[in-house]
Structure formats: structure tokens, C-alpha cells
Amino acid sequence: MSVGPNIAIIAGLVGDPARAGMLSALMAGRALTASELAQVAGVTVQTASSHLSKLSDGGLIVARKQGRHRYFTLSGDDVAQVLEGLMGLAERTLAKPVRTGPKDPGLRKARICYDHLAGEMGVGLFSACVERGFIKDGAEDLELTKKGRDFFTDYGLDMAALQNARRPVCRPCLDWSARRTHLAGGLGAAILTHFTDRKWAWRVPDTRVIEFSPKGLKEYRALCPA
Amino acid sequence: MSVGPNIAIIAGLVGDPARAGMLSALMAGRALTASELAQVAGVTVQTASSHLSKLSDGGLIVARKQGRHRYFTLSGDDVAQVLEGLMGLAERTLAKPVRTGPKDPGLRKARICYDHLAGEMGVGLFSACVERGFIKDGAEDLELTKKGRDFFTDYGLDMAALQNARRPVCRPCLDWSARRTHLAGGLGAAILTHFTDRKWAWRVPDTRVIEFSPKGLKEYRALCPA
DNA sequence: GACATGCTTCGATCGTACTCGAACTATTCA
């Protein structure tokens, strides 16, 4: 077997509070600089630098250099997915100590998960896409139907670009708060971008919470009649 | 936010090689005693005892006392799912160091994941169920169709019991080797049990590999014509 | 009752790695 040690290495990387904080912050999908990450983790930049090297060596994050800044992001949505899973376990098993703050309900309702919508509204979006026949669970995980492609093209998304990208267009992501699937992948990201570009929705600063304008809510309901 | 510390606690539990080994062993779904787990982890029973307390306190495993033995199992398939996810990351990010041993191909082909079939054959089973219309991706994750219920009742499974159980009948589980979904949940477990009860398939001792008899292979093909 | 087995608790040892201050490199701006 000996698969144990390998997962221990990865889990160990996530197992430090400072690094876990950084990864959580990166779940928001935005690229962050080393100093920003140091701040969210509550450590000095020297310490952060060391952690970031480790995360990078471990392949969980990737760095992009831009001028005198280094921007970090998660290395993929598979990382985000595991982090969501860990949050789900923490929620279930640690039970009591969580259950905090006023921000929690907002998080459950709508939040960003790497680069797509999660929480109740994310789950609702996924359900709607399936019910309206835009997405179908084929052999290969999720499949975009012709109907779905046509609909989202009309909707204003650049579907050709999505389908040419290396990233899967549709991908399921298990929601830690709702315990159900929400829509990840290129399409999930594109839909959220569509909303934020039009100021129908935005991120509450320093949180993963997503807020919708009245117009945005209406647009969401048009998309997800359920 | 402060969700960071919580996931760090859980990840930290998995982040120790001895504990990771124990959890991996428990992925096989069988209940194991404290001494057995000590052996697979390569530590003394005292050390193992300490680790098992921590895992238990953290809610990742549950203990059942039976005579002078204590049997441990994972506390649920959500734990198994996160472990699979971590294996996937280890596979992708650590790349080189893995890729070992002769057992690996067997593992990729067919292995047990907690209590259901995983690997290529597990993914194949899931595809077949979807293609044959037994399972449908409804709003609530996966849904057993009437057709599926009828089919598996004829097949000899106690579907009423499955549907009365608290555990979801169908549940997707992301496969670390095939990177696609395989079938978990009560139905996934029941199908595997159906095979092992009839000696159509069995576990290779001390591994997670599942081997099929010629008869078992034939039965599998009948179920998954693809 | 005496003994063996399975497991836990206690205590001491030992490493590992998290941490930060200080010094160093690289980029930008004036």
C-alpha cells in the first residue's frame, strides 16, 4: 500500500494553522501576494515566505511573479475541492466550536468557492442547470448538452473559449454547507463572472461571502426558477 | 472567516504518517482492531492507542467495543471521500515518488473504497448505471430511477432496506486514479457485497485490490456492457 | 483464583518544524 505517507505529506501541508489560513484565503479564487497572505495567516512575512515555499513545493499553490510582487493561487480546483471536503468534515466532526459569527448565514447562502458560486445559491444553480436540461450526468462526470451550449451562448458567455480551454467546462463540487453538489469548472466560473462583471453581485471584502443586488437576485431567479 | 484553524485540525490529524497509514487501511472498509492498526502503521500499540484517541476525538473514526477488542472504522463515507481526494492530490502533485510497485495496476483497475468498488471498474459501473437509466443526476445529487429500482430488485438486492436506511442510496465519489466519478452510497456497497457474497470477487489480503473470478468478470460485463 | 491478552495511561526522551530578528537580493520610484 504505502499510499499513507503520500497523503500525510499533503495533509501535513494543510495541517498547519498558518498554511490552512492561507489556503482558505486562496479559496476565494483571487490571486494574493505573499504579504497579503502573511497578514491573513497572522504571521510575519519571513514565516509566510517559508510556508509559501512549502505549499508551492507540495504543488498545492502556484506562484506568478509580477514586478516586485509574487501572486499566489491554488494550483487547481481539485485542491479547492479537497479543502471544501475538509471544511465539511470540520463542520460535522468538530460541531460545536464553529457555529460562529453573523457572517455564517451569509456564507451558507452564497459564497465564492475558488472561482465559482457555492452555498445554497450555488447548489440551486446546479439543480436548475440539470432540470432545465443544460447539463447532463453522462459517463464523463458532467456533460454540457447542446441545449445548454445554445442557452449560455445566447446568455452572453463565450462558450467556444470555454470548450477550447484545458479546464473541464462542467465539474461537480461538493458543497460543505449544503452537502450537495454545486457547479464548478469553466462554466461555473463564467457564470459568476457574468454576474460580478455586471455588478449584479460582489464579494464582501475580506470574506468569501457573495452579495446580490436586487437586480442580481432577479437575474438569478430568472436563471434558477426553482 | 477563521475557518482556517478548523480545517487545520482535521488536516493535522491526517498529516501524521502513522495516522495516515491507519486511515488508509480503514479505507478498505473493514473494521480493524487497535493492534492491527498499530501494525499497519508500524508503531507500538501504546503509540497507536494515542493516535486512535486523537482520530476518535476528531471524529474521523469511531470505535466499537467487542469483548476485549476495540474495532475501529471510518466515521462515514465523507471521510473516505476526503481521503480519496488527498490521494488524488498526492498523485498529481508529488508525481514521481509514487508510480510504484506491481500492485499499482491492480489498484487502478479495481479496488475497494470504504465499502464500494472503485478504480476503472468502479467508474465503469457508474457509467453503466447512468447509461442504462438506473441512476439520474437530479437536483439532489444522484437519484435512483424507478427503472433502476426495479432492475436491482430483480437483481436480488434488498432495495427497500436500502431506501429505508439513513444513508443515501446513491452518492458520487471522485476516483483518485481515474479522476472520474464512481458509485458510492448504499447501492454501491450493496452491489459489491452482492459480488463478494457469491465469490465472484474478493479482496487480495492486506491490500485494497479487488480480484474477480472469470464468472465474476462475466457478471460484471453483463452489468456494464460498455 | 491465576495467567494471558488487548488496550490505555503515565513519564521521559528526542526531533522536528514553526517562529521571528537580522541581514541580504530584487524591483520600483524619485
Place this chain on the structure above:
DNA sequence: TGAATAGTTCGAGTACGATCGAAGCATGTC
């Protein structure tokens, strides 16, 4: 060129936890 900002490297201090020997409880067996 010099000053400011972003980030890394180095070294030392520290603490936490993994480990095992020894002793202590249970449970089962003779």
C-alpha cells in the same frame, strides 16, 4: 544614484508532539 518596498535566506530559540518503556485496567481463558 539613492531610498523605499517586496520578498527570501539564515540562524537561534522554542514548543509541541511523536515515540516507547513501564505500569495499570479490563476482559477472557484455564
